[in-house]
Amino acid sequence: DTGSAAAIPINEVDIAYVTPVTIGTPPQTLMLDLDTGSSDLWVFSSLTPSNQVRGQEIYSPTKSSTSKLLSGHTWSIRYGDGSGSRGTVYTDNFTIGGLEVKSQAVQAALEVSSMLTQEQSLDGLVGLGFSALNTVRPSSQLTFFDNARPNLDEEVFTADLKYHATGSYDFGFIDSKKYAGNITYTAVQQSPGYWTHSLSGYSVGSGAFQASQISGISDTGTTLLYLPTAIVTAYYRQVQGAQNSQYYGGYVFPCSSTLPTFTFGIEGARFTIPASYINYTRISPTSTTCYGGLQSSSGLGINIFGDVALKRAFVVFSGTNPPRIGFAIK
């Protein structure tokens, strides 16, 4: 089997991408954020208090003839930015882009944090990390990819996220029309459950490439690129008026500043992020101060290769044994 579905930016600065999925019988369509940095599949639901739902589509298990309560099971998750949700668990038929998993664990929210309530175009998440990260207790549940894997033509899914445009996620096949040249693969360390791998180095603008193994996670659910402070300060040293603002919680600069490109390496391959991707957003609609798409990872304890980096490539998440991740120019 295979599947293919759109990855649609939810706002004009690509803060997150959502993908249409269907749940249950008859199918209920929700727009979910496919997140390689977590492993829970949860949705706004008929069980979510109405004062916590603001415009989201909801999953109603009672309206599905194929839903089953996974009795006695609960879950609770916290994301990197402090948002989170918790609830109970059903199994039901679940499809992404024509690929169906019967009896997928669908985690119905009983509570969501205010940031999630405010994100009106995001109806939940599909975790595509390793199932070891799943928070359902007493027995953890498998991700959509792990459930689909035995039926997939190839044990892979791919992410083709785009800058200010709709991209796609494919399951079970590698679409050679979506990239140019070769795919460069590198080893993945799947413990504790993230798609953890290394960059082979970086360069700022036209500067020399600095070879160095930089370990981090490829995380489609994280908006920006978070790297070690030494690299980030070297980058913003090239930006007139840039400063690391305690107030805004990161590097800001005059929106009129000229930004250099940023290049990262995967083994011998090189991917150059355009300055436009790093001139991420104005700090408020009328401000002339802009917030950077490259930020320091020092507060996170881990480097995160988020959408600012991933949208520059066609990325293959390979569930082979051992797992690996591939990057290609597009």
Ligand SMILES: O[C@H]1CN[C@@H](c2nc(-c3ccc(C(F)(F)F)cc3)no2)C1
């Ligand atoms: O935890 C890590 C796993 N991947 C990263 C991730 N972060 C979110 C997220 C989604 C939506 C929101 C909100 F809608 F704005 F609230 C916030 C965070 N989803 O994946 C971080």
